Amino acid sequence: MVDTPTADSPAEPDITHINPAREETWFGHPRQLARMFTTEMWERFGYYGMRALLTLYLTQHFMFGDREATGIYGGFTALVYLTPLIGGYLADQYLGSKRAVKFGAIIMSLGYAILCFGGPTATPHATIDGQRYEVSIGKSAEGKEVRYVVDGAKKLEIKGKDDGSVDLLNGTVVERKIAKGGFESDADRSAFYVMVMLIALSMVSVGNGFFKPNISTMVGELYEQGDRRRDSGFTIFYMGINTGSLFSQILCPWLAVAYGWSWGFGLAAIGMMISWALIQFNGGKLDGYGEPPAKPGVYRQQWIIYAGALCVVPLFYLLYVNLMYSAAPAEGSGFIGYVASLPLMGKLLFGSFLIGVPAILIWSFMAGSKTEFQMMLAAMVLIVFNVVFWTLFEQAGSSLTLFADRNTNLSVFGWFSITAGQTQFFNAAFIVLLAPFMSIMWTALARRGLEPSIPVKFGIALIGVAAGFLLLVWGSQYADSNFQVGIWWLAGLYFIHSFAELCISPVGLSMITKLSIARVVGLMMGVWFLSISVAQYFAGIIAQFASIDTVGGQVVNFKVSLDAYVGVFTTISIAAIILGVLLLLLSWPLKYWMHGVK
Secondary structure (H helix, E strand, O other), X not given: OOOOOOOOOOOOOOOOOOOXXXXXXXXXXXXXXXXXXXXXXXXXXXXXXXXXXXXXXXXXXXXXXXXXXXHHHHHHHHHHHHOHHHHHHHHHHHHOHHHHHHHHHHHHHHHHHHHOOOOOOOEEEEXXXXXXXXXXXXXXXXXXXXXXXXXXXXXXXXXXXXXXXXXXXXXXEEEEEEOOOOEEEEEEOOHHHHHHXXXXXXXXXXXHHXXXXXXXXXXXXXXXXXXXXXXXXXXXXXXXXXXXXXXHHHHHHHHHHHXXXXXXXXXHHHHHHHHHHHHHOOOOOOXXXXXOOOOXXXXXXXXXXXXXXXXXXXHHHHHHHHHHOOOOOOOOOHHHHHHHHOOHHHHHHHHHHHHHHHHHHHHHHHHOOHHHXXXXXXXXXXXXXXXXXXXXHHHHHOHHXXXXXXXXXXXXXXXXXXXXXXXXXXXXXXXXXXHHHHHHHHHHHHHOOOOOOHHHHHHHHHHHHHHHHHHHHHHHOOOOOOOOEEHHHHHHHHHHHHHHHHHHHHHHHHHHHHHOOXXXXXXXXXXXHHHHHHHHHHHHHHHHHOOOOEEOOEEOOHHXXXXXXXXXXXXXXXXXXXXXXXXXXXXXXXHHHOOOOO
16 A cells, blocks of 8 residues: 655754653653554544445446546545645645644545445446346346346347357347447436435545645654654654555455445544544643744635635546546557547646656756756656656555456455455555564664665565556466366455565655755655556556456456456566566666665
């Protein structure tokens, strides 16, 4: 998961000789850290619980096609990682971190609560050779969910063929054959409830922008300049992220399957409200932390900001609408045609990154010394590779969740089954298990002078994310008669991906603060988060390449589905290995350009 709330600060004097007994502490840290830990834990509980449901909710409740659903998901996560740039600035200048966190928590909890009102499930239909037919949902003799075309008094089972054609079966008899391209499916869904859902996502995007950067800022305020407990305090804080996400990705999907979507989203909303309450009712424990700046007229300005933030919600709604109805690029249109066909959100993200990176490098070449320029160049190269890593890693919430739903046997040792949404908990669980061992390993290697450089860690991460996908591709060779792989192949992918994440995530912000020219370090932090936002958006695009034709949210040929996923996962794995090896080769000049930064 892309949550890196801490960055190593430059070398500081050791003031840890201060006697902790003189102050009230929590595991040797300021006692306020406990409240920050639980606040972040419950906020991440809400966010990751909702995120585990989102793609399945779009495909199964609203019955959007894969292309629309993964596009919305990618756009949502892109905005989630873009809005903190503005929210952090507004808190620094006007609101103060504490008020920004409380405001963000309220807006996010309202967004999750509004997601509970999804209205009736969409009604599927099919268009066959220009004629519309009702589609009904039923069970086969084996108890599997199937889709039928209703043709008068007859219900004909829809069976997709490997060549893209469709057979309509009356029992075991093929009553009608439809050539490839002659069968189209869609659903009748309430325009009102689609609007409600998109407004809810817009509110979460806005609220996250106020919450996410500023809770981390408050943690930093707990420590005096030079206190070496800062990094370990942020490590404890980071564990709150993984603890919250671990439990929510088990409970929210279970509630959604057992009792309905509203229960899953409702639990996410409750988690977010608990997060708000921990900050709002802090018993004076947070007095003096995250306070607004002492400026004249700041109170009036705060209400203007609150009103302005609410006005951004309909703007984001329009971006989602534009994203949802964007047309695919014309075949053979090439790179220019592809960029031209991007929705507005894609153009803004892609354009900002494509223009911003060279522009900053040109400025650093002209305004900085040779050493500063080389360090900035190294940072930008790593930022570009960071986009590649998270683009592939963040398939977890889109294509990998749909793969789990369609082509994974979710039985655990035959004792019980988990849901497709719950498979996302593997990442959080493996992070919790692996993080201490990885920390010990890096420390041991550092003592021997063998710890890999930052570029080498980035290269290992890229090759690791490819290895995870290739493990799943290998597992597909052992798929059962239903074209489903065992759940342990998917768990193995997440294990390798978690290892790869720990090679790149903890060092990202640290690398930016150390390599950037001092007077533009804030701008470079913005570029870093922009790179993650771009990666989230492109993750949705990659997932669109794995789109499968469905009827009423159901795949009608699981062999075609498995082959499509295997094809996309193989392609992106090869690309990641090539880029990972390239980065390993570049690690020598990059290490020189970094001028001793580790």
